[in-house]
Amino acid sequence: MLELLQKPWPWYVAGPLIGLTVPALLLAGNKALGISSSLRHICAACVPAGIPFLNYNWRAESWNLVFVLGIALGGFIGYRLMGHPAAVAISAETVRDLKAQMHLTDFTGLLPRELFALENLGNWKGWVFMMLGGFLVGFGTRYAGGCTSGHAISGLSNLQWVSLVAVVGFFAGGLVMTWLIYPLLF
Secondary structure, three states: HHHHHHHHHHHHHHHHHHHHHHHHHHHHHHHOOOOHHHHHHHHHOOOOOHHHHHHOOOHHHHHHHHHHHHHHEEEEHHHEEEEHOOOOOOOHEEEEEEEHOOOOOOOOOOOHHHHHHHHHHOOHHHHHHHHHHHHHHHHHHHHHHHHHHHHHHHHHOOOOOOHHHHHHHHHHHHHHHHHHHHHOOO
């Protein structure tokens, strides 16, 4: 069983399992899958009431906090018990493109170290990618009314028009960043 859990699952197994969380949450209590709202719940619990946006009954949504805690704990336990992959399997063509077009060279971890290492906070590019990028992701999540998991998994499965618009925006933003903005930074 442990060997089965240590290997990446094919998309046709993992995808439907993720997709089945939507009806499971709906059946368990008419809940929608989403992660970004948990930050609002944490702020509402920790910040004294006085900000209208945070003045609501966050306890009614405490299940979401338990869900997020379970994701974090599951990731930590999985990493500690099963380790991590030695290298991410990337096609030779993708590696060639990343080297030529984006000047990335270190493919040993899960993320490119040129972009996501803590040492990068000592230069302006690191600040742009980590701090400004994090702010823009948070702002975009709030502006779109939810995160990628909420819109792409839960919203699309419920045939919500706003989720389709948001998901198209997420992909368009990713393409613009990858092909237009990122090359200007490097």
